[in-house]
Amino acid sequence: MKTNSISIKKLLSEIALLLLTAIWSIPIFITLFNGVKDSSEIMTNPNGIPQKPVFGNLITAFIKGEYAESFVTSILLAFVSTVMIIIICSSVAYPLARIKSRFNNVLYMFFLAGIMVPSGLTMIPLYKLLGILKIINTPVALIPIYISIHTPFVVFIFSGFMKTIPIQLDESAKIDGCTPYYTYWKVIFPLLKPVTATAVIMVSVPIFNDFMNPLLYASKLKTVTLSLYSFSSSYYTDWNMIFAGVTLTVIPPLIIFFIFQKQFEKGLVAGAVKG
Amino acid sequence: MNNSSLGTINKSSSILKDNILFYLPVLVIYGLFFIFPVLSAFYYSMTDWNGLAKEFNFIGLNNFIKLIKDDTAKQAMINTFKYTTIFTICVNIFGAAMALIFDKKMYSRNLAKSVFFLPNVFNALIIGYVWSYIYSPIGGIVNYFLELIGLENLSKAWLGDMKTVVPAIALAIVWQYTGAHAIMYLAGLQSIPEELYEASYIDGASQLQQFKNITFPLLAPAITINCVWSFIGGLKIFDVIYVMTNGGPADSSQSITTIVYNYAFTSNRFGYATSLGVVLFIIVSLLSTTMTSFLRRREVEL
Secondary structure, eight states, X not given: OHHHHHHHHHXXXXXXXXXXXHHHTHHHHHHHHHTTSOTTHHHHSSSSOOSSOOTHHHHHHHHHTTHHHHXXXXXHHHHHHHHHHHHHHHHHHHHHHHOOOHXXXXXXXXXXXXXXXXXXXXXXXXXXXXXXXXXTTSHXXXXXXXXXXXXXXXXXXXXXXXXXXXXXXXXXXXXXXXXXXXXXXXXXXXXXXXXXXXXXXXXXXXXXXXXHHHHHHOTTSOOHHHHHHHHHHHHTTOHHHHHHHHHHXXXXXXXXXXXXXXXXXXXXXXXXXXX | OOTXXXXXXXXXXXXXXXXXXXXXXXXXHHIIIIIHHHHHHHHHTTBOOOSSOSOOOBOTTHHHHHHHTOHHHHHHHHXXXXXXXXXXXXXXXXXXXXXXXXXXOOTTHHHHHHHHHGGXXXXXXXXXXXXXXXHOTTTOHHHHHHHHTTXXXXXXXXXXXXXXXXXXXXXHHHHHHHXXXXXXXXXXXXXXXXXXXXXXXXXXXXXHHHIXXXXXXXXXXXXHHHHHHHXXXXXXXXXXXXXXXTTOXXXXXXXXXXHHHHHHHTTOOHHHHHHHXXXXXHHHHHHHHHHHHHHHXXXXXX
16 A cells, blocks of 8 residues: 555656756747748747648758858857867966965955956957957957857866876876976876866857857857847848748757757856855 | 876976877867967957958047946846846756755646646747736736736836836746756755754754755755856846847837847947957856855855
């Protein structure tokens, strides 16, 4: 009798969780369904499963939104920025993790403070600075911005991880005559693979998805978000076309997510550890 | 012994000299593209720069004095607190509740975890468009549900109504980030040693007592980090508002950051806009450090 009632309770809670999940996923299904409806079906069937799906919407959106060019731009932007972030942040994390000095403490404080700075504060000075450097509306404007946005988090997770690497490794490398730079690159960096993978995922997806910084500093550039924005502005209330455009930008992060879900979770947990 | 080696306590100057290549890239980029703009923001906030002119004047605290009488800015400030409050409360309650569910051994939990986390990898436009559609008076699913349960007199244009636009936008962002916070809470839950539950079970503690006396106090570090993160995120809110309403109707959904953007890039008041940015920075840093120290105090060491 007792086991029976427990299993019914278990079954009910499974059903409840599935129901909750189904409700939570409604916006995802609205996006995917409505992107393949024609302009009359979206009026008669605004939220349901498409009766006669038209995948041509996606092709129209791909061509009219100039997604081919913008995908290349955004992927390159995310790739170059991420590689630079990993190298720059892991290298400064090394002395931060190994040496106790006042300078390092101050630097650490500066990184911590960076988390509290709203974009509203730096928006205008950055705009002016990029203008002076004559790099506004170029990808070169965005890369250093992405590097500085992500520096605090990436430095924290790298230096946290490095503290778990035995210092004896550094010492024996030094006895063998290695410079600190050589030790870092040949001994320490290869050991950082797990945390590097986490950092890559936590950094590249937000850069690929970023809308605000291209809007502010490189609005003439074709990134995926800017293309989607101008594409959907030109369709104003043709929701089926807007959703077709949206669907295209959903697909790449979706693929990355299903491959690297574990890395995302690790990244969040790393960020959640007391800093 | 070579006193410049890594791993020893040292004079700052010689450390910097021997490791300069580690520091240089970050000092140059973070310094030029982050620290420098932050510092110069304080200067621009005291000028009348219009964004175009080569020359502009230093006008001291005039911008800040003008801000006090600026009703749009005041409205944006109130809205920012509303966004932040709704976002912080909902995302932490939903996140913690989902984490408690994900912590149970259930067949559907991995599917649920994926679905809840998924919106976190979507860009602001995706969130903005799909939620604009959900709230829309024509074909929107919110009104459809209200009709379904016989409450059609409550249905409205959720983003067109000055009373509902702020919570409506806030809930869209709650949808985006609940999964991420759930995973952070889950990590906190899983760091609580199993023995504590076993021992209390032997002592005859009920599930409610276990939650009150073990789970809740030992979850404190996770509560701190989740609250502070969502709080700072809420105060900085910009892009989803920009996409969904661009601050409308009649400025009723502006946040401080969208106002800074509008003052600067649509009305060319760069100096004035920056002074609002400075105010936001002061609010964020004061409130988030207060919040952190308050929440840290109730954390217990194991």
